[in-house]
Amino acid sequence: MILIQNVSYYRNQKDILKDVSWRVEKGQHWSILGLNGSGKTTILDIINGYIFPQYGQVEVLGNFFGKSYIPNVRKEIGLVSSSLQHKIKDYETGLSVVLSGKFASIGLWEAVEKEDVQQALKFMQLLGCEHLQDEEYGVLSQGERQRVLIARALMANPKILILDEPCNGLDLIAREELLGVINTLSTKEDSPTLIYVTHHVEEILPCFTHTLLLKKGEVFAQGPSKELLTEEKLSKFYNRPVSVQVEQNRTWLALKAEEKKNSFGIL
Numbered sequence: 001m002i003l004i005q006n007v008s009y010y011r012n013q014k015d016i017l018k019d020v021s022w023r024v025e026k027g028q029h030w031s032i033l034g035l036n037g038s039g040k041t042t043i044l045d046i047i048n049g050y051i052f053p054q055y056g057q058v059e060v061l062g063n064f065f066g067k068s069y070i071p072n073v074r075k076e077i078g079l080v081s082s083s084l085q086h087k088i089k090d091y092e093t094g095l096s097v098v099l100s101g102k103f104a105s106i107g108l109w110e111a112v113e114k115e116d117v118q119q120a121l122k123f124m125q126l127l128g129c130e131h132l133q134d135e136e137y138g139v140l141s142q143g144e145r146q147r148v149l150i151a152r153a154l155m156a157n158p159k160i161l162i163l164d165e166p167c168n169g170l171d172l173i174a175r176e177e178l179l180g181v182i183n184t185l186s187t188k189e190d191s192p193t194l195i196y197v198t199h200h201v202e203e204i205l206p207c208f209t210h211t212l213l214l215k216k217g218e219v220f221a222q223g224p225s226k227e228l229l230t231e232e233k234l235s236k237f238y239n240r241p242v243s244v245q246v247e248q249n250r251t252w253l254a255l256k257a258e259e260k261k262n263s264f265g266i267l
């Protein structure tokens with residue numbers, strides 16, 4: 001689905017990605033976990049062909065970047081991100097936002113068929129937001145907007161769906177509800193490959209079979225989530241001792257209290 005080989009990218013003499021290699025196979029769902037500034041958005045921009053790395057190869061859905069017509073590749077990738085959230089006009093209804101996904105447009109400018117409306121309502125039902133079809137986007141809560149935007153992305157029938165920090169700004173209940181919906185989506189037989197980008201370990205649902213740990217523009221580790229989300233690995237990843245608790249097949253993280261040292265650095 002995605003093959004990134006030895007990719008390096010720099011801007012203004014600053015290394016942003018360093019020798020990144022990553023392969024996403026069909027049937028896998030991935031999370032990308034990294035602190036602020038670790039390069040997560042840059043990787044997404046590369047996958048979407050918005051930026052080109054100076055070194056390395058990128059292949060997405062069988063298209064070699066540099067030899068393919070990128071707009072055609074983009075049609076097969078759904079992206080739900082905060083920048084998209086801000087582009088939608090407040091006066092649009094939930095249903096028209098979802099319908100616009102079919103045309104990858106901001107705003108609904110094309111004539112829609114009855115089947116399109118049925119399809120949109122089907123996705124809204126899957127995302128638990130069909131009751132928002134006549135509501136204006138501007139009055140929706142953050143969690144409701146995310147559901148509408150995911151339904152919108154599904155209208156284009158993407159093979160890859162990227163969810164870029166979808167739980168940002170959600171309270172605990174709204175977050176858990178949205179994660180529940182994403183989990184339902186992942187179990188659908190025809191689910192797109194999901195790429196879930198986050199700062200927070202506890203958002204990594206069991207359906208995200210694999211995880212890419214990004215640190216300062218480099219791959220710290222990648223592989224089956226179960227093998228990576230351990231106390232030992234995450235303590236090294238964060239450079240701080242962390243404790244890990246596994247509940248409902250999810251990993252919950254806390255920083256361990258640092259032992260106090262006297263002025264000689266001795267306990």
Ligand SMILES: Nc1ncnc2c1ncn2[C@@H]1O[C@H](COP(=O)(O)OP(=O)(O)OP(=O)(O)O)[C@@H](O)[C@H]1O
Nearest residue numbers: 011012014016034035036037038039040041042043
């Ligand atoms: N065009 C640019 N010019 C210079 N530096 C850049 C540019 N784009 C990104 N960077 C830097 O590259 C680093 C990685 O940025 P990126 O946005 O990919 O990180 P991120 O992991 O998505 O961060 P966050 O979690 O805060 O969104 C940051 O230090 C950022 O300042």
